[in-house]
Amino acid sequence: MNSYQRLLLENKAWAQEKLTDDPNYFKRLVDVQTPDFLWIGCSDSRVPANEITGTQPGEIFVHRNIANMVIHTDLNLLSVLQYAVEVLKVKHIIVCGHYGCGGVKAAMTNHNFGIINKWIRNIKDVHRFHREEIDAISDENTQLNRMIELNVQEQVLNLAKTSIIQKSWKERQGPDLHGWVYDLHDGLVKPIYEMSAGTHIDEIYEFDDL
Numbered sequence: 001m002n003s004y005q006r007l008l009l010e011n012k013a014w015a016q017e018k019l020t021d022d023p024n025y026f027k028r029l030v031d032v033q034t035p036d037f038l039w040i041g042c043s044d045s046r047v048p049a050n051e052i053t054g055t056q057p058g059e060i061f062v063h064r065n066i067a068n069m070v071i072h073t074d075l076n077l078l079s080v081l082q083y084a085v086e087v088l089k090v091k092h093i094i095v096c097g098h099y100g101c102g103g104v105k106a107a108m109t110n111h112n113f114g115i116i117n118k119w120i121r122n123i124k125d126v127h128r129f130h131r132e133e134i135d136a137i138s139d140e141n142t143q144l145n146r147m148i149e150l151n152v153q154e155q156v157l158n159l160a161k162t163s164i165i166q167k168s169w170k171e172r173q174g175p176d177l178h179g180w181v182y183d184l185h186d187g188l189v190k191p192i193y194e195m196s197a198g199t200h201i202d203e204i205y206e207f208d209d210l
Helices: 003-021 025-031 049-053 075-087 102-107 114-129 131-135 140-161 163-172
Strands: 037-042 060-065 092-098 176-182 189-195
Touching (some): 075 092, 102 140, 114 140, 140 163
Parallel strands (some): 037 060
């Protein structure tokens, strides 16, 4: 049996299990989507949002990319963000990185990775912002993990700079922004940065005509 065929069999077993436990399970999912959370996570296959938070389908709206980045020119991310904030009216946005992230590790080298160079250049900028702190750490693994934390922090700040978030903060005092890092070694999430709705940021990024 091919691996993709196994996925189809597992899907049938999962669907049947859900119906056995609750005959109306899928009917409820079809009718409405009202998640409280938008999850911006890494594409890494070991960091599935629903699994590590113990949530069910319909509870978290999810966007994933390499190294959980919030880039102001990424129309994919911005479209997800606008829909989550303006239509779904999520109460919380979580940027979740993970220790040992390969994208962050690649950005800390001078290797040429081809097309991905354009993406991880944004992580290199984070390194440049925090170069003094990172370079002061002697242990390579500790250095990487601190960079991962700082990258999450910067992506939360990038969210706050968007007109989508600032408009929502003015209109409905939400959502709150959260920066987390997931540890593959023990399965636990470490909160590392928080921004409550309406938090003041550098005035150069604040719009006055929203």
